[in-house]
Amino acid sequence: MKAKHLTQLLKASFLSCSMIATTLSMAQLPPAPQEKYGDGRVSEFYTWKSAIPAQPGKLLRTEAVHNPYIRLANDSQAIRILYSSTSGKDSKTPIVVSGSIHLPKGNPPKEGWPVVLWAHGTVGLADACAPSWSGRSYRDVQYLNRWLNEGFAVVATDYEGLGVAGPHLLINNPMLAYSILDSGRAALKTKLPLANKFVIVGQSQGGAGAVAASSYSATYAPDLNIKGSIGTGVIYKDPEATPEKNQLKLNPYEVSPSLAYGIYSFLVTQSLYPEIKTEEIFTPEAAPLVEQARNACLTSFMGDIQTAGLSPAQAYNPNPPTSYKKLQEKESNDYGYYPTLKISHPLFIGTGANDRTPDARSQMKLVADACKAGTVVEGHLYHGLGHSETVNASLKDSIPFAKKVIAGEKIQAICKPDLQ
Template structure:
């Protein structure tokens, strides 16, 4: 099935992950097949961020994970939204097979790109984690424990605050806490990787890590094509200059916002085909999703334009509250983006990076000529993160 139009296509570590997988296959074929136990010592209950509310062993792990004696679990855990309210969030956590190194398995938290705004859009609702299982396999083959948050409102019941990076970032941090509760021998040292929506989430997690989770040791994060600041979508909608890729993303922003913000009224932001196709455009699964790309193609240049100055101001203010940076990061960050991105304008990312540099952030920056949103070169991402775990100093490109 063709993936529905949204803010991102899945971004993967290509060559580096393939090499890791090849090595993993060679190694684990020696140890033979095993049936994984999904948890070691799950500590359930409590209301502090990261507390595990439920943990269900994954019995449908791919063959490579079974060969490697990987343990996997679908979890629900406590997290915190941007207002400080406790929430229930779901996700998946994994532990490599074999004996852990001294200090426990280091962790990579994966912050996924846009998959949708409805409950069924969370990675944990799919046996292949909506395409993320290969990335998880590669990281496990490289001997990292892996945590993949669904984000609030995806997977577990609730409203998903789409592109609220602060909330998603805390969901990511708390997925690491949940991983350490479910499995033994997990190190407090962790790194992060995210792309698009996940790029914004992992950036926000880096900003919050020092104060939100002082018991964990963040070594660095990779933020690919980060949705750091998309306030400019409102002005482009009013000017009729949204790209084909930006228009359906804006529809998801409006619909998600309307579910939790009474001042965001859907009819203030839709006309023409957006009215008749609204439910189709909101879908990520089920019978409507097959029509979503056609509905996105049918959008006219002003079908998602705010109808009044007041409506434009309300949506602008909301997106400003989501925008990054907000404060200095806790650990080095590697930012990668393309100068031909049709989802997130290059100028928006460059401005966010410049602000982060002004805050004193340590950034490795890769602006890639001719690359868009889903085809940036991420081959250096895993080696960069491995160097941070090894204690090497990262480049400062500010």
Template sequence: MSALSRRRVAAALAAIGLCLCLTAPSAAAQGSLTGVEPIDPARAFAASALSIEIGYTTTDQRGAPAQASGALYLPRGLPPAGGWPLVVWAHGTVGIGDSCAPSRRPQSDRNSTYFNRILDSGYAVLAPDYQGLGAPGQFSYYNTAVEGASILDAVAAVRTAPVPLSSAWAVIGQSEGAHAAMSAASLYAESGGRAAAGLRGVIATGLRTDPPRSLREMFRRDSTGSANQVAYAAYFLAALRELHPERVAPYLSDFGRDYVESATTRCLSELVSAAGGLRPEALVADPDNPTPTFESDIAELTGYRDDNLPTDISLGYGTADIDVPPTTTDSYATTLQDLNPRIHVTLDRYPGQDHSGAFIASLPNALAFLRTHLR
């Protein structure tokens, strides 16, 4: 960012009472805003009138105080009475290294198309990186506690800034972000929302509905699916290894040890390329049993209560999805509705759409959902 652009952003921030500063998280309570920085326009959404990177406090995978980062995008024009309604963007898999943090990278064409429409529709967009991405510590991939706290604490943090935001918010998640959105909703129900009160809806596309089972299937020698799956598998193994090294490291292949280590720094596309076409089975000594405690460890990492959800849920998937095959999504939607009779669970299928394509295809339904839930 040029010095002139930085001065202009600084002036805009000053106009709403924010400074270009960052304080140590140890001095701030969980869910506190610890600083803001301007975002280079090359990394922002074109429809955003003001784009700022935020620092805030949350907790890591061991429940210890930690710093997190994210971005806040404000729409053009004056806010409505009561402030702009807030849409939280729970991003999908990008990697687990700091350089992979979405706030530090240019927006993809897909995400730009989607969120420019959201911003043009009058919603502010908050995009947490998840703790450990772009901040100290290793991101614990698909960790329910980390993802959920990262979202709720980001909402609480931006509310302490003098930005005109409504008390109502919704979360939109794709792929890993769908899991993060569901994790946040479950944690919200358990905590009562607290400083992040006002959750009005969850939109989740490409949700992995049964991680222990689907991931075991992904490792099998006869498994099929996208080339991305070897990277997904490595990120999962890196998260399990970080939490329980003795349960993972001895069961990796020679290739797997190197590849899982490289997964801690390489972002998705680079990591997939480095696999040279190998499948998840190449990462472990026994593809039929990746580790002796694989399913229980994945359940511990990714599990959330889904019988206490506090708000309406909109699920969606592409029928041609080979990244996260939706083999159990229909039945899961039925189960969610049965477990949560006080809310409304909807399911949208997008014929012929793959994992990413379903996200764009879901935009009209997402806008309709937001109009009814963020009045």
């Protein structure tokens, strides 16, 4: 009888161990750091060693931020966050993303501070370029301080692959949407006084992210109360345009720091399709710059390009393989378009009339297309302003917009904005 009981216990123990082993084998573990993705050079906080929760938006870790270069002058408290999200590469793999939260000064409203989900512009591809680690540009510091001063908390994602190991995918709309929306979910799981009232705000790459997060919000994160979205310098790939028209145009014979965006984009494509060889796309003179881009953040990398004195014509191989163009088109089709422009909350689009990165006309096309889809769009076109200058200049219109949507007030659509 004892022998029979012992056998049963052994069988149960074996089954239990087998189930645990199966569960562990199915759990998603963080990727190993790789030099080719610019991984590393950040603190231990950004390294998650356990299995990643399957549920996106789980708060994994926090730490207080005391460094004044990372803090914002108008915040009363700042923390770094690590949270679970979904990879934009396949829209199913659990990943870990980093970011930061900044609270305004003063006493919060009874239900908590309304929240700006901030989506930053391009900073580079390396982990060390993550704003929660490396800080922000003077322009962005001024911009976010203004939002804090107006009584909004700021929740700022770093995006997939920045801060945390793994490739950063740049203008990948699913990735941007998931990272932004899940930062809001994670923020609500802190003990900070935050209301479930969000305005998504982004510039350039982050402008695309703001629209992408808006487009995905109803299906991916219906639990978040998104009241409105604001984008400046929004990168928009028009589904009706040819791939060539959707690309950034540079003078091929002029040395331009904007070549950095093309090199970063190549490295993203290469991370998706490793069969692409650098020497097939770039000249020997440009190859060292391509390697530099793996670890160099945008501002310093633009300086490197200027120092090297290479124009696009000198940097790119004049006869790249035809397979490269096909892979670029596949990447664009898979990740470059919004699933819908019929958005259930109001959308603010601020555009500098002199913007070339991207072209102001593509941003006005976004306004027209979103209006046509049935979204309430408040469009603004700023005379004489370029890509960067529009960010802070638009605050005179975007802050009233944000306060109105938070209060539930009606937004008057402006689908054909005049120069202002």
